[in-house]
Amino acid sequence: xxxxxxxxxxxxxxxxxxxxxxxxxxxxxxxxxxxxxxxxxxxxxxxxxxxxxxxxxxxxxxxxxxxxxxxxxxxxxxxxxxxxxxxxxxxxxxxxxxxxxxxxxxxxxxxxxxxxxxxxxxxxxxxxxxxxxxxxxxxxxxxxxxxxxxxxxxxxxxxxxxxxxxxxxxxxxxxxxxxxxxxxxxxxxxxxxxxxxxxxxxxxxxxxxxxxxxxxxxxxxxxxxxxxxxxxxxxxxxxxxxxxxxxxxxxxxxxxxxxxxxxxxxxxxxxxxxxxxxxxxxxxxxxxxxxxxxxxxxxxxxxxxxxxxxxxxxxxxxxxxxxxxxxxxxxxxxxxxxxxxxxxxxxxxxxxxxxxxxxxxxxxxxxxxxxxxxxxxxxxxxxxx
Amino acid sequence: xxxxxxxxxxxxxxxxxxxxxxxxxxxxxxxxxxxxxxxxxxxxxxxxxxxxxxxxxxxxxxxxxxxxxxxxxxxxxxxxxxxxxxxxxxxxxxxxxxxxxxxxxxxxxxxxxxxxxxxxxxxx
Numbered sequence: 079x080x081x082x083x084x085x086x087x088x089x090x091x092x093x094x095x096x097x098x099x100x101x102x103x104x105x106x107x108x109x110x111x112x113x114x115x116x117x118x119x120x121x122x123x124x125x126x127x128x129x130x131x132x133x134x135x136x137x138x139x140x141x142x143x144x145x146x147x148x149x150x151x152x153x154x155x156x157x158x159x160x161x162x163x164x165x166x167x168x169x170x171x172x173x174x175x176x177x178x179x180x181x182x183x184x185x186x187x188x189x190x191x192x193x194x195x196x197x198x199x200x201x202x203x204x205x206x207x208x209x210x211x212x213x214x215x216x217x218x219x220x221x222x223x224x225x226x227x228x229x230x231x232x233x234x235x236x237x238x239x240x241x242x243x244x245x246x247x248x249x250x251x252x253x254x255x256x257x258x259x260x261x262x263x264x265x266x267x268x269x270x271x272x273x274x275x276x277x278x279x280x281x282x283x284x285x286x287x288x289x290x291x292x293x294x295x296x297x298x299x300x301x302x303x304x305x306x307x308x309x310x311x312x313x314x315x316x317x318x319x320x321x322x323x324x325x326x327x328x329x330x331x332x333x334x335x336x337x338x339x340x341x342x343x344x345x346x347x348x349x350x351x352x353x354x355x356x357x358x359x360x361x362x363x364x365x366x367x368x369x370x371x372x373x374x375x376x377x378x379x380x381x382x383x384x385x386x387x388x389x390x391x392x393x394x395x396x397x398x399x400x401x402x403x404x405x406x407x408x409x410x411x412x413x414x415x416x417x418x419x420x421x422x423x424x425x426x427x428x429x430x431x432x433x434x435x436x437x438x439x440x441x442x443x444x445x446x447x448x449x450x451x452x453x454x455x456x457x458x459x460x461x462x463x
Numbered sequence: 464x465x466x467x468x469x470x471x472x473x474x475x476x477x478x479x480x481x482x483x484x485x486x487x488x489x490x491x492x493x494x495x496x497x498x499x500x501x502x503x504x505x506x507x508x509x510x511x512x513x514x515x516x517x518x519x520x521x522x523x524x525x526x527x528x529x530x531x532x533x534x535x536x537x538x539x540x541x542x543x544x545x546x547x548x549x550x551x552x553x554x555x556x557x558x559x560x561x562x563x564x565x566x567x568x569x570x571x572x573x574x575x576x577x578x579x580x581x582x583x584x585x586x587x
Contacts, residue, residue, distance in 0.1 A: 192517065195517045197519065197520055198520055204485060205520070206576075206578075208519065208520025208521065208522075209520055209521065209522035209523075209568065209576065210521075210522075210523075210546075210568065210578050211512060211516040211521045211523055211530075212532070212544065213516070213520050213521075214512065214516050216510075217510055217512060217532055220510035221508040221509060221510045221532070221533075221534055222508070224508045224509060224510060224557070225507065225508035225534075225557065228508070228557045269513070270511070270513050271513055271514065272510045272511065272512060272513060273509075273510050273511040273513070274510075318481075325544065326484055326485060326543065326544050327473070327482075327483050327484035327485075327541045327542060327543050327544065328507075328534060328541070328542040329481060329482075329541065329542070330536065330538075330539070330540070330541060330542060332542065
């Protein structure tokens with residue numbers, strides 16, 4: 079591939095995740111854009127295009143009101159939990175194709191408190207499915223890990239260790255929502271939400287905004303910026319016989335193939351590297367079990383290895399493959415439109431060596447991100463210095 | 464218990480034979496034939512719903528008691544999602560043998576809305 083079509087991240091910006099009363103989701107997105115532009119040292123007027131994603135906080139393109147009416151191209155993306163990843167995929171394609179040289183991927187959201195409130199018609203499901211109380215994402219994640227624990231000998235304690243690590247990492251991430259450590263016993267003995275998960279093992283819908291300035295490698299060089307390369311950005315939907323959110327039935331023998339496996343395989347192929355060459359990873363941790371299962375689905379370990387990996391601290395900051403270095407969704411919450419871009423933001427921070435108390439040691443050179451969500455969508459990115 | 468024997472209606476894909484639940488219907492472009500699903504199976508996985516789901520869409524009673532939700536493997540057909548009843552919440556195990564029954568969404572309702580459910584074979 080010629081240098082002109084390689085895509086780089088040249089600026090990153092974030093609005094802290096959590097709850098920010100009085101600031102709209104859109105304004106959190108605009109805040110992140112301003113921060114990303116300042117980080118890159120470019121002006122809003124230099125931005126040729128943007129892809130913006132939000133699930134529940136309004137039309138992203140309306141932020142041109144706040145940022146300046148330059149007439150630039152701004153396309154909205156709304157793709158469930160893969161919204162941020164889809165915005166990033168689209169933005170890098172716009173550069174890779176040669177159409178543009180510099181643009182933005184931005185995502186933000188602001189969800190009400192409590193579990194996501196999905197309606198059956200939005201997911202092509204019958205009304206009775208919702209009336210019965212099955213439009214609850216936590217049920218899926220709980221049933222999926224319950225089977226996984228049964229098949230592969232993962233203990234409840236290991237679920238607790240994943241949550242404990244998330245909160246410990248979040249302490250050092252200024253953008254995280256939960257920034258206090260939680261003791262393992264507290265996590266394990268807290269009220270059960272959906273067995274086997276206690277309340278500390280689930281992330282909460284929240285608020286936040288993230289923006290990434292992308293440029294062609296040629297443009298980055300002209301600007302004198304030391305870029306981070308976007309080696310791959312993929313998004314996939316579910317294959318046959320998968321087990322996904324809001325599934326009234328599963329094929330016999332199903333639950334093995336997933337959208338995540340497809341997105342991961344495509345990303346590794348595109349980047350031309352393997353899972354063993356990744357220095358750190360952000361993996362969708364809607365709850366503590368998801369991180370465990372996604373370690374295997376993304377190709378980082380075999381099913382069942384996680385029990386030992388986590389006991390040995392291999393996914394902690396100083397381990398062989400640090401996972402969710404900013405505390406992931408468990409510590410940051412999940413504003414859908416921003417969540418996948420937060421992972422890429424965190425990876426860029428780590429590759430620049432600016433992670434402070436959560437910095438992965440040894441100057442990491444490659445970083446991986448993965449989102450997953452309803453109704454069986456996944457998006458992956460691979461960055462390298 | 465109802466008078467007539469219960470069964471769940473699934474759909475069998477005309478080309479691949481893949482079985483799905485619920486029956487997708489016979490609208491334009493329909494690719495599935497209706498098929499009665501086996502009434503006995505085993506628990507494939509489960510969880511306990513410990514908080515009252517949001518309304519809408521949940522139409523259960525205001526007063527909430529935790530209930531068990533299972534995926535039940537019906538041999539040779541499909542794995543279906545349904546309530547699990549007639550068993551202590553702590554006694555549910557993956558692999559336990561269950562059979563089809565039904566449960567009222569609101570047990571206090573005059574004319575209740577019935578949901579598919581499974582219960583341990585021995586409990587019926």
